[in-house]
Amino acid sequence: MAAGAGSGRTMSSTFLPVRFWLLMPSWLIIGFFLALPVLLMLVYSFLTKEFRGGVIWEPTLAAYDQFLFDRGLFGDDPPQIEWKYISIFLRSIFQATGATILCLIIGFPTAFFIATRNENTKVIWLFLVTVPYWVNLLIRTVSMKFLIRDSGPLNELLITIGAIETPLKLINTNFAVQLGLFYSYLPFMVLPIYAALERYNFTFSEAASDLYAPKWTILRQILIPIIKPGIIAGCILVFVPSLGAFLAPDLLGGAKTFMIGSLIEDQFKGNAGNWPFGAASSMILLSLVMIVLIYYARAQSKEQV
């Protein structure tokens, strides 16, 4: 925004005196109905679990202890590192990474292709890529489930044309979850990369090609480093929501292998009923997301300097 400051100012004395009144409603609403609940959750994560759901107001570290240490079935074995929940987090990170990579592999060329069209066709391509995002996420996930199930249209088609003999086992696999996440968040990858490419000056590439640089080298050594902030933004926009996703693992993964979202959900809605543990898991997820975001904000402000 620094460039705009010279030509047209965006600051005026008109609304300056009332700025806090203008901001107050949003502060109050979000502060009371989101920031406060999240703080309450933080408090809950340090409370004692009540038998059959709920909390007792006695401070304890039991929830975090349960997350990190395995004390056996009866809770009196010597503590060992508990890999179960760590591995749920690692699995979620793995799935989210898989989805991010899928999005990048498909999204980068697509964004590149769109950015290099002429002005009129560009908008049409862009429109085509973004429309599915506006279709209800649930409907998209269900459609995907229907398409890839064992006796679904995809397998039937492949069997009919003779490509395979037995149905591909796609549903209830890690890949299905990644595919679902990819499908959910692809536009988040395409748009920032596209925006970065829009600002990219293709004369850099031309100059390099005049110097007989090979085509893929230009892409790798000139274009990608310049639009890197766009790529990173895209990766974060896909990675962060994928991490806490609930629908894709639940509908496409058969709800057998938990991701963080299902683990948290189960503590409040399902059979497990351990509120402090659910709160602690939420806090760990939230910290993870915040670390990624802060890292990104740092990297960006460095970039600008």
Added chain:
Amino acid sequence: MEKAFNVKQYNGFYFITCLCLFILYAPLLIVMIYSFNDSLSITRWGGMSLRWYYEVFYGLESEKFKLAAWNSLIIALMAATIATIVATAASIGMVRGGHFKGKSASFGLISLPIMVPEIVTAVATLIFFSAISFKLGVLSILVAHIVFCIPFAYLPISARLQGIEASYEEAAQDLYANRWKTFWHVLMPIMGPGIISGFLLGFIISLDDFIITNFVKGAGVETLPTAIFGAVKQGIKPNIMALSTLLLLFSVFLVTLSYFIGRKGNNLKTNK
């Protein structure tokens, strides 16, 4: 000057783009096609028919889905409206407020709903409502929706406002217009496209939400996504496909609308 190749063209990128669109649209198209399937079984094709659309509107479950659709619409409309008003005020406060202490904290607070993972928001809101004995119902859904709609409305509105020079307001002030008149007659018309796309964004986001709604909804209250989720768990029935197709067309209509409004706004900007 003859070049060996075009730096804007890479082999395979066109193919990947087509593949990308194929992956995006194939599941939706399949569902659309199968919603016209006359057969009771969803996997066998039994000829073209509109019976499942009839089922959506007049079938046994139609009451439930109509009520859910009505709830969804009302909630989305109200949440988007309130969020848009709040976000418009916040945009002016942020963009026109100059520098003040805690500005980035304020920005952080406004964008908090986007940063906190949905499942965490859902659970936190639920235990908060339960702790303050806030009765779960339509109102609890509405409140939760307003919260996460605010940042989505805020982004396009503040982006638009940043592109508008302050001289408009100053001119109005010089002509002794008060603050409200300045906003209503000068700023608001120019901000229009931004406000509308902010509203539409909030509207769609609210219509789309499943996880948070599922946690904070009260007894007997369903929105379309929660009703559909309940139904598909027991099997993807053809009437759900018909309903999905209708909802899909509605979303496409909305996004097309917002696209054209946005384009009109952009044209205004460049013609200025």
Added chain:
Amino acid sequence: MFLRTIFTSLIILLTANFAYAGGKLSVYHWFEYMPQELLDKFESETGIDVTMDTYDSNESLLAALKAGKLGSYDVAVPGDYMVEILAGEGMLDTIGDSELKNKGNIEPQWIEASFDPGRKHSIPYQWGSTSFSVNRDVYKGNINTTDIIFNPPDELKGKINVLDSQGEVMALGSLHLGIPQCSTDRDQLKALDSLLQSAKTHWASFGSDIAKDVLVSGDVAVGMIWNGFSSKAREEGANVEYSYPDQGYVVWMDNVVLLKDAPNRQNALIFMDFLLEPENAAAVTNYAQYNAGVKGVTKFLEPALATMPENNPREGAGPGAFVAVCDQETQEVYDQMWTRLRS
């Protein structure tokens, strides 16, 4: 114009939120367990407007009530052991002696139910059994053993869906091992834990609401399931056979309970009386294909129900057992096991 629309919506919304004082009834029920026609009949007979939400396991009913839903619903339909748990948590209201005029329609054997002696909080809804069904196109061998679930033959590995229901899975596992439910013996609990852990590697998915669909669609070849739900799967075209294993199976009874702080207590009682009418109880049975615990239903039942294989344990099948309610110490071990199993 726009503002007026919003204003109108606001009024509708607020009235919708507070209008329950009149002729309303809020039901919290299992999914796919109540025929719409019967609800319509109730509404037209009584003028009471029914709204129904659904859940998919006894435990998630408990969780929802714990998380602030108590006070919004009038009636729910927990299974036997959950009636006992809810009563113990003080979440149920007491039905007065003369408040139900059709109470006499309850079959005598279900009046003195162990989970609600004297029927102070509940009336019978349906009873049936839980075991599993096998797709006979995929597997032709012997299915009269719980090995199918817990130690499956190679053909069935990775093609099994298990109910997302702690009580029933634990009970069936205990039957498989031949140990008592809610055992306090550490070795037995450890054996149960390792059984579940090893069996899990052969299971494809967990889910109750999907239990019928995965069998019909062919996503799995074996599904832990309730008997009536299995017969519906068979009617929808799946070639499945319901097993009554040698080791035994789970028996259950779902019951309509009067919840504490019910907003429409009187209408809830009217609803219970309605469901105790033989004709209406039979309508539920015809739909869900279990058994009613109500006298005089036989003449309203579809004849096919009496002879269907899912409702008639084979000669030589193991005994049926209700899910037991464990004490806190054992239940906490069970919870631990379940969490390890599910995540």
